[in-house]
Amino acid sequence: MTLRLGLGLPQMRHYTPGRDVTAVAREAEAHGFDSLWVFERTLVPEDPVDGMYGIEGRPWPESFRHIADPLVTLSQAGAVTERVRLGTSVLVAPLHAPFELARALGTLSVASGGRVVAGLGTGWSRDEYGAADADFARRGALLEETLDVCEQVWSPGLSEYEGSRTRFTPSDVGPKPSSGRVPVLLAASNTRTLERVVRRADGWAPSFTPPSVVARNRARMRELAEAAGRDPDSLSVVLRCGVNVTAKPLDGERPAHQGSVEQIVEDLAEGVAAGVDEAILDFQNSTHDAGELLDAAREVHTAVRDAGM
Template identity: 50%
Template sequence: MATRLGLGLPQMRQYDIGKDVPDVARAAERIGYDSLWVFERALFPEPATQGLYGIEGLPWPDEYRNVAEPLVTLALAAAATERAELGTSVLVAPLHVPFQLARTLASLDAASGGRVVAGFGTGWSHDEYAAASVRPFAERGQALDELIGVCRAVWGPDPVTYDGHLTKIASAVVGPKPARPIPVLLAAGSGAARRRLVDHADGWLPVGMGAEAVAGQWRSLRELAAERGRTRPIRTVLRVNARHRAATVDGERGPFHGSVDQIVDDLAAHAEVGLDEILIDLQGTPRDAEELKDVAAEVYEKARAAGI
């Protein structure tokens, strides 16, 4: 069975969000992409107080200076499409009030006919936590636990009840309900995060940093699931942050950095890992939406031609 392919929606400053998001979403659906995705970056600290991913000395990409709000972006795409799933990879869970986020996702799923995929992570930026978080950075795991619990409660049957650290619902009718149970996927890297995924989530959102590394992580996660008695399958969506170049990149290059043919070669290697879906985010390097659509079409056609 062919690997499902998704496309990252345009959220960065070179795009006209109101015009380009619906345009790219419609084009992606016509091309054949199975899903459309957004990510979250709330701010760009200047001067930098912390490296990218919390790694000292690693600079934040310049594209992160201006990233459109993910759920607004996804709503624009929902209104312009009919078939493609609509996913978040990822929402930084502790930057959101759990009850409000649960309601927003439910409304978006109802409006789109059951196409939302909720991908959550705990984030890593202390600056974003200082500006927006509902819990301190040290409590990010507990914040994610509560968010998942609140979502399950709000999306479930009425009357809704929940007794958490932030969220207290004594007994209430909460609507609209999602069109179907919204799958919850987690970007789980650490041991505690992986246990949370196995016990409480529907799937996993790894990042494409090399096929061997992803294969090792996937093997470890399946082993943990077996140890903890999980029998239902774990849905997998690999995020690929591609940096397209018109010409072939010679010598050393990062995964998914280079020409369309080089990106497709890397897609083929990662598809061998056996994951369900690959999300290809190409938006960082194109000059505008027209270039993004052209590159997305070429990547899709060559990936399918390569048997992906």
């Protein structure tokens, strides 16, 4: 299997929205990347209710400040590319009004020629939920409602829905994705949320997840899919990787996808063995500008392909 390679677009505050996004998007497509991806962080509270990832006392990193809007960023990339898929890994779905989000994703899909992949999750920050006036305690149910609304808005014919947050009578809503839907990936961390992947989505979108966990969850998804009468091979695993290329190999225990190019290629090979179908290489937190990001991206991409992956 050839590992699909995606690239994280520059959204952090040391990049310039627009100029850097379009430059990176054009060059990534020209060099052979398969896809371009964005993520979502809406704010950084001075006195957060939760630590990062919901872990008590864990500080939020400075890199979370001033993250450019994901859909605006993805639209900029789509306007200057023709082939690469355009994905979110991930959007925190309950922070968005479901009807407006479904229409925005559908419009972007049509405008890009059907290249959009909607990676959605529930997030972990009560502060972000508060700013969006969304109920953190109901985050799973809110994600389910978003998926319901998307199905209605994207499907041919009239759309209608009545839920706890969204209600609309039979209406003509468009533009419609040409395939009748936008592919959906879901973030998941346990059996309950993996069951949602099998029931509602086209694959799983983990971030910064070690191979042992990928392998365990991939096996669990296979079991759940077979039990539900679904082809397990129809589900993909798209892993976001924080990449930091160093001039020399790192000794001893090291974070995944950090070290020399050779070490990073080894890490990606371990991911493939665990069941990763596509790796999103995100260099933006380890590079200083778009030129440095592109240099690192080209080097790793070429090394992965030279290794036969």
